[in-house]
Amino acid sequence: MGAKGADREGGRSTPPATRIQAVSRVQILDAALDIFSRHGFRGSTVDEIAARAGMSKANLLYYYRRKQDLYEAVLERTLGEWLDPLNALNVDADPVEELRRYITAKLVLSLERPEASRLFANEILAGAPVISPTLQTKLRTLVFQKAAILRTWVSEGRLAPIDPIHLIFAIWATTQHYADFAVQIRAILGPDVERPDFREEVTRSVLSVILDGVRPR
Incomplete structure (x- = not known):
């Protein structure tokens, strides 16, 4: 998955992107995220994304030859941003503080980039036609690796006896709720x-609920 065309030519890797090219890629992916999250893959067009990015369609297609490539790149970037905090979970650190850091990072992503979470949720609800291979390989491997760390902390008595994978699921569900159900939250809480x-307030409440549940009893 990911960008094609500009990345490889004739089976050989092209030179590293210049600073301007790197900035353009970020600009394109940000614009694509905005359009895809609002209209979905089928309802979005390359013309819309190019206009949102402030560039010509031809210029955008230099970086991503197809809408599918662009959609994959946006999903990959989103998943990468979400997995980085989980990947940083350190078995040698204090368990509660590590979970505090992870939950806080997830809340920041959900509250500051809700469109990324909504796009990912829509992909999952559609059966993950694009990102399914990544979920079954990269994501699955990382979750089992980090679950092993949580299981170690439980066996050492440093966390309450919990199922580590379901704890990870609970963290995902709670933190991403503030992105995926933002409309519902606004309807209830108003101004x-x-x-x-x-x-x-959100961070304090979520941390209190989850961390109080995992502290050793």
Whole structure:
């Protein structure tokens, strides 16, 4: 999956992207995320994405030859951003503090980039036609690796006796709720979601619920 065309020519890797090319890729992916998250893959066009990125369609197609390539690249970037905090889980660190760091990072992503979570949720609801191979390989491997760390902490008495994989699922469900169900949250809380301390309140509440549940009893 991912970008094609500009990345490889004639079976050989092209030179590393220049700073301008790197900036253009970020610009394109940000624009694509905005359009795909609002209209879905089928409802989005390359013309819309190019316009949102502030460039010509021809220029965009230099980096990504097909809409499918662009969609894959956006999903891959999203999954990479989400997996980095989980990947950083350190078996030698304090378990509760490591989970605090991970949950906080997930909440930041959900609250600051809700469109990424919504795009990913739509892909999953559609049966993950694009990203299914990554879920079954990269994601599955990482989850089992980090579950082993959690299981070690449980066996050492440093966490309550919990199922580590279901704990990870619970963290995903709770943190991504604030992105995927933002409309519902706004309908219930109204103007409260605009308060300067709303994010701090969300983080404090979620951390309290989850961390109090995993502390050794």
